[in-house]
Structure formats: structure tokens, C-alpha cells
Amino acid sequence: MASAVETKPVEKELGKPHERIAATGGEAAAYAARDADIDVAAIYPITPQTPIAEKIAELVANGELDAELIHVESEHSAMSATIAAAATGARVFTATASQGLELMHEMLYIASSLRQPVVMALATRALSAPINIWNDYADAMSMRDTGWIMIFSENVQEVYDNMIQAYYIAEHPDVLLPVVVTLDGFILSHTMEALELIPRDEVLAYAPKRPRSYRPVLDPDKPISIGVLGGPNWYYEAKIQHVLALRESPRIIEEAARLFEKRFGRSYGFIEKYMMDDAEVAMVAMGATASLVKAAVKRLRKEGVKAGMIKIRVYRPFPAEEIVKALENVKAVGVLNRAIAYGAPVEEPLFQDVVTALAVRGIMKPMVSFVHGMGGRDIFVREIVDMYKKLLDAAREGKSVTRTLFWGVKNLEGKPYI
Numbered sequence: 001m002a003s004a005v006e007t008k009p010v011e012k013e014l015g016k017p018h019e020r021i022a023a024t025g026g027e028a029a030a031y032a033a034r035d036a037d038i039d040v041a042a043i044y045p046i047t048p049q050t051p052i053a054e055k056i057a058e059l060v061a062n063g064e065l066d067a068e069l070i071h072v073e074s075e076h077s078a079m080s081a082t083i084a085a086a087a088t089g090a091r092v093f094t095a096t097a098s099q100g101l102e103l104m105h106e107m108l109y110i111a112s113s114l115r116q117p118v119v120m121a122l123a124t125r126a127l128s129a130p131i132n133i134w135n136d137y138a139d140a141m142s143m144r145d146t147g148w149i150m151i152f153s154e155n156v157q158e159v160y161d162n163m164i165q166a167y168y169i170a171e172h173p174d175v176l177l178p179v180v181v182t183l184d185g186f187i188l189s190h191t192m193e194a195l196e197l198i199p200r201d202e203v204l205a206y207a208p209k210r211p212r213s214y215r216p217v218l219d220p221d222k223p224i225s226i227g228v229l230g231g232p233n234w235y236y237e238a239k240i241q242h243v244l245a246l247r248e249s250p251r252i253i254e255e256a257a258r259l260f261e262k263r264f265g266r267s268y269g270f271i272e273k274y275m276m277d278d279a280e281v282a283m284v285a286m287g288a289t290a291s292l293v294k295a296a297v298k299r300l301r302k303e304g305v306k307a308g309m310i311k312i313r314v315y316r317p318f319p320a321e322e323i324v325k326a327l328e329n330v331k332a333v334g335v336l337n338r339a340i341a342y343g344a345p346v347e348e349p350l351f352q353d354v355v356t357a358l359a360v361r362g363i364m365k366p367m368v369s370f371v372h373g374m375g376g377r378d379i380f381v382r383e384i385v386d387m388y389k390k391l392l393d394a395a396r397e398g399k400s401v402t403r404t405l406f407w408g409v410k411n412l413e414g415k416p417y418i
Helices: 025-035 050-061 075-087 098-103 105-113 156-170 200-206 235-264 289-302 320-327 349-359 381-397
Strands: 020-024 040-042 068-070 092-096 119-124 149-151 179-184 192-196 271-274 281-286 307-312 314-316 332-337 367-371
Touching: 020 025, 025 050, 025 119, 025 156, 025 179, 025 192, 025 200, 040 075, 050 068, 050 092, 068 075, 075 092, 075 098, 075 105, 092 098, 098 105, 105 235, 119 156, 149 156, 149 235, 156 179, 156 192, 156 200, 156 235, 200 235, 235 314, 271 289, 271 320, 281 289, 281 320, 281 349, 281 381, 289 307, 289 381, 307 320, 320 349, 332 349, 332 381, 349 367, 367 381
Parallel strands: 040 068, 040 092, 092 119, 119 179, 149 179, 281 307, 281 332, 332 367
Antiparallel strands: 020 192, 149 314, 271 307
């Protein structure tokens, strides 16, 4: 698949001019829910997700969105109500962040295990304690094993486009799984950028609302049970169905992107390759951080360093084959993330996925794990350039750094990391 986001000068299939506005990432998520013509939204506000809840409420109040807005008392209730609405056949939406995600954590497993096509926006934010309202990926990483499809966004346009595609993917009869679309807290949720909106009729032509009968739903006239007790005789088989659905979902994710490009001219992939054709060292990153890594790559290229970058857009299911193919010719690989896997052999969760994808295919390369930006700490391009220099050292020495390098920690007597 092509890289994300790549805009091509194609004639849009439905031929209508698209409105361009200035919008924040939070507004983009709300506009996508509006343009997908959701039926039910259940959201409990939490910083930095609150602008999404506020915008949804505004759209409902002024008649732009004909949906039932449920004012719940907690995030646990928000996900519970969203699951229940989806189980009746409604097109649904919710949003959260940080501690709110953790409060609904029980229900995340229930949404995916019941195969309910919930779509959620996650304004990524640090987890307490200490209390912190700024961006990192601790919350997103906490849901990587909950059975959701996870899509990360680099900019405001991606937030909107990813949300539209999420409805196509989640509700497809071959998937029927919840999808979360991330936007970096404050960095995207509150930052205003250019946004191209898609008219609702075009969105619904792309991701049509299906008749309720296309999947089992709660209906008083045709009673069924959902979420019943699963004993040892068949619980395992239910879990394997979930595994198989996630294994099959890349076909529909790719189909969603292909049709989106055909209709709207913006091309997306499971990953984005940036200056990778002749790269000797490469960094793997996600979300808005990828923009900084791209700037570092440009700077290094001017210095004669053959640097490249892989941005992961679809994190679950993990695009192992695409990652391996993209990295097969580089001499050293770095992984940069804003999250910590406490107590793990290497204390960065994305690194574990990348190294596993390579190792089980018999590929061994010098690798370095980097963590930076926890709790919203600024990451500077010059620091990422220095990380690449560590990669160059690893490539020359032919061996990995066996522990995570925590970059940008204070009071290290002049050292950039521990």
C-alpha cells in the first residue's frame, strides 16, 4: 500500500468540491463522527479529549448531527452505553483519554469480545501518578492487548480520515471489531491545521450504514442473548474467533484505504516509509512524533547520512510483514516511543513488537530502543539527530544496545540519556 498521507491529483469519484477549514484534531474527530452520521454518542469529558465532547454536543444542539447524545457519569458508563447502542445496530462513537481509558478498561475487552463495531477517538495522555494532563502514549499502549484495531494519527487531516475509514473497517461483516483512532493530546487535539471535510453523502457512499439485519443485534421481536456465561467447553473457541477476525482484518483495512484513495485522493498504508529506498539506519515511530523524526532525517540527509524512517499507522493488528520488508536492508534499527513497559526486558513496548517481528523471521540487526517525551516533555529535532548517531554507532559496532535509552531526562551530569 502507499504511504500515509500521500495526496494525489486524482479526480474525486463523486466530483463535488470539498470544503477546507481550519480545525483542531479534536474538532476533526467530531466532524468525522458527524459526517459518518452516527446515531449515538456517549462521552464523558476528560482533558485533553473534552473539546471532542463539547463539539459533538454543539453539533447535536444546532441540528448538524441527528444523534442521541448520552450524558453519562463516567467513562466506564460511556463505553457501556456505547456497546449497548452498537448491540442494537446503531452507528456509535465515543472518546476518552488517559485515566478515562483506564476507567473503561474492563469494557474495552467486552466491546471487542462481543464483536461490537464501536469507534473511539483517544486523545493520548500520560497516566497518573503524578497527575499529568499532557501527551504521551502510556494510555494507548495499555490497550494494545484488548483486541481492538488501533490506528495512530500524525496530523489533523489523518485524524479525520482515519475516523472515516474506522467506520468502514469496524462495521464490515468480515471484521465486526472496535476501532480506536488516536490523536496526540494537545499536540493534535488542540492544534489547528488545515482540514479538508468530506460531504456527508460522500462519506455515506463510502461507508454506508447497513441494515440492522446484517449482523446479530438486540431486537425485542427476535430475542437473542449477548454476553452470556462462557464455560470451559467453548470460551476458548470464542477467543480463537476473535484472533482469526484480527488476522483477517488487514484485508479490510487495506480495502478501506484503497477505496478511500479512489474516492478522495488521499492514500494511506499500514506504515509510511520515509526516505527508506537507500537508508542505512532507520527509526520506527508513531503519531505526531513522526513529523519530528522526518525533520531529523532531512537534516541528516544534508549531512550525508543515509537515514530513513518508518511510521506505523496501523498498530493493531501489527503490520509485521510490512515492517520486516521495509527494514530488511538497513544496517541498524531504532524505535522511538513515548511509553514505558515497566519491568520488561527492554522497557519500551513498540520495540518489543518490532524486534519480535524481525526475530521470528530469522532477521537479526543492531537495534536501539529510545523513550522520550514522557508526560508531554518537548522532543527536539536535534535530540532525534543524536539518537540517529547512536544508531550509526550500533551499525559500526554490529551490536544492539541491550537496554532502553531514556532520552531527555534531567540532572544527568551532561549526559543526554540513562
